[in-house]
Amino acid sequence: MKRKFAVASLSIILFGTSINSLSLKAADPIKSIEKRQAIQRLEGLSNGKLKMYDKNGQLFLSGQLSKKQKVGKKAAIDFLQNNKSILGIENASSDLEAVKTKNDNKHTYVKFVQVINGIKVDNTCLNVHFNRKGYITSVNGNLEKFKEIKSLGGRTISAEDAVSIAKKQYSYDSLRFEPKAEEVIVNKNGINYQVYKVNISFMKPNITNHDVYVEVHSGKVIKTENNIRMNGPITGSGVDVFGKKRKLSLYRVSEKYKMKDVTRDGTEGILTYNLNNKTSGEKLVSSTKKAFSGEKYKAPVSAHYNAGSVIDFYRKLFDRDSLDDEGMPIVSYTHYKKKFNNAFWDGYEMIYGDGDGKKFTYLSGDLGIVAHEMTHGVISNTADLEYHNESGSLNESIADVFGVLISTYDKYKVSSGGKWKFNKKDWVIGDGVYTPRKTGDALRSLADPTLYEQPDNMDDYVYCDDVKEEDWGGVHLNSGIPNKAAYLIAKKIGMEKTAKIYYRALVEYMNPSTDFEDAKNCLLQAAEDLYGEKAEVQAISVAFDSVGIY
Incomplete structure (x- = not known):
């Protein structure tokens, strides 16, 4: 049942981009060369198994990214400095600020935020993950590529002025607490602004919790952000290949329910996609209802539910964190090709055909097959x-x-x-x-x-x-x-x-x-x-x- 889903032309696996498009079109050819060299160095440390995603401001690196070392902030900063060309920074010590270090006895991660001119950049982070043996195994997060800051005026307002301006944007009976102004850099439409971030929260006349961004040099409100979230993990259901109603862990985003399970111990998430009988163009399975029923949902419901059963088995019996024992996300692609009589693990995710209705029906319906294919993932990460x-x-x-x-x-x-x-x-x-x-x-x-x-x-x-x-x-x-x-x-x-x-x-x-x-x-x-x-x-x-x- 094991086949190749995709064959990369390079030993490094690049998700969402290619090595030539990883910002290597920069004007400075020296930085382009440094970036290529850094990627090649990481590929060597990972024995050709480096995974990399660099797209739309999001960076994800995975593999054995370092030699064994003492885990902590210093090691993380040294790594980031040595790989600054990939990150697009000049100096890890001045461009990033460590804000959190967490150790759960198995893994350690150090969280950084980006800093420009000594001011934190809002909604940026970079996480450096160490495994229990002291190797850096992944780096992920988002950073602003551009460092220039645009000014909208010639004066500088105070924090008190910013709070007053933010208050005037609303009518309310009373505030939950007296607001404070935090100076940050915020990016809007690709442009950086230096602002005061002020939280305004009250109960009447309507429950409100907004962040108001006031530009430092003009007093203009750049944007407001609603902090009331209707999103998050939620329990739903679905009808599987055999007509059984299954309890599903989903994720609500606005008015849609997505097959994304972030609640399970031992994995970063279980995500189930629909290929719509093609080999690419996958979309995360979603619905406006949290009950997934109908023919098109049978295969995804089974894949999502059964993947959870496999992860739970390895976690409960062997305390194994996902297939790689490092918490890797479990990704399943359903409705692969037309009448495809197979299922396979391609080294990174699960692929399920629908069958032709004669030799096979939807292959994700059989837990034994799902467990077989996912166990190939365990094997490739152990005895190989x-x-x-x-x-x-x-x-x-x-x-x-x-x-x-x-x-x-x-x-x-x-x-x-x-x-x-x-x-x-x-x-x-x-x-x-x-x-x-x-x-x-x-x-x-x-x-x-x-x-x-x-x-x-x-x-x-x-x-x-x-x-x-x-x-x-x-x-x-x-x-x-x-x-x-x-x-x-x-x-x-x-x-x-x-x-x-x-x-x-x-x-x-x-x-x-x-x-x-x-x-x-x-x-x-x-x-x-x-x-x-x-x-x-x-x-x-x-x-x-x-x-x-x-």
């Missing part, structure tokens, strides 16, 4: 098993195993106290969406791989060439062998122990070239770590022996 021959088959097998584990964890409501049952009928992938007009079949069976033309023993291993046309050495065929072993292990020791052993083996012991025999050794060691030399170790040994992996 090479997608060829035995290691590739093992990659597919582990994704299948967790597909079953996650779907049954949800089915039996384990997080709410339900018993995590072992049931042979559950050990299939894709039964919910495969051949929708036919009941009782599935895409694959881990209990009996031979039902769907997969081998279940090394005696029947299918030797294929390591080329795309032969599925990179038959990764989707030969995964049946370790799949059968996993089924036998779970049958003997139960679902929870199987999950814990497989996760530990994947995260702590497996590596990119792990083959079937080595996987057995990794699982044996993980079981011994967790449970000692007991029945669990014996179950793994017997299961792998029975499929010809000695």
Whole structure:
């Protein structure tokens, strides 16, 4: 099920722009060269996995951006100074001011605001994130590119004058509190102004909470900002692929409800998009109602709900923060192409086809498939098993195993106290969406791989060439062998122990070239770590022996 959604021509992944458009058209060729060099340096530190977005004033950098160091304000400032050409600043110490440092025992971030001529720039910020090991892993925020300040007059008013001017803009019974004036830089229509920001808040005649921006050199009101927000996280619902009503975590923006979940621990957010049966032009799924119903919403509802179930599983059982254990957002694209009979993880997000209605229906409807594909994201951020021959088959097998584990964890409501049952009928992938007009079949069976033309023993291993046309050495065929072993292990020791052993083996012991025999050794060691030399170790040994992996 794993395919490439998009292939970048450069090893650096640039979201929303290209390396040539990252403000490199600046008049100063030296700064352009410095910027290219800085990007190349970060790409090297990230081992070619640098992600970068620089568009409309928003900057996002992600990867291993630094060497290991002492976490804190100084390290953050040093990093920003060394990469000032990317940020468009001259001096990190004078152009930025640290306003907050937060540590949650796993991650630390230092928050900065931009400063021009010693005055804070309103609504700017830059966050530098450190992981628990002391590496800078992301930088994000927004800065004003232009430093010039326009004056609208020849005088300078006082803070008291600004408060008086702001008060005169309103009629009220009484203010909540006596306003104060804060001197800031504000950008309006691409022009910077030096202003006093004054908050005016009262209850009668109507509840009001406005920021009034008064230009320092003229006393003119540049703009007002309404601080009363009707936006934010909200609970809604939707009807999924199978007609089930699902509770959804949404985000309200004005009069629209969007499939954006910012409430879950362990991830920066779950966002679900509609590609409208194309390969680009995605839009965040939204509606004027918080109840999503109708045919066009079935696939997005399932994708959004199921993604949350997967994230919750990894968080609750293994305290894992999203697929990369760094809280990465979960992005799903639904309605990919027309009648597309597949789903895949492309290294950064989930892609779901609608199916042709015969071989498949909406693939996001099956939690096992969603869990399988998202687990590829966990694998690529842990063992990173090479997608060829035995290691590739093992990659597919582990994704299948967790597909079953996650779907049954949800089915039996384990997080709410339900018993995590072992049931042979559950050990299939894709039964919910495969051949929708036919009941009782599935895409694959881990209990009996031979039902769907997969081998279940090394005696029947299918030797294929390591080329795309032969599925990179038959990764989707030969995964049946370790799949059968996993089924036998779970049958003997139960679902929870199987999950814990497989996760530990994947995260702590497996590596990119792990083959079937080595996987057995990794699982044996993980079981011994967790449970000692007991029945669990014996179950793994017997299961792998029975499929010809000695």
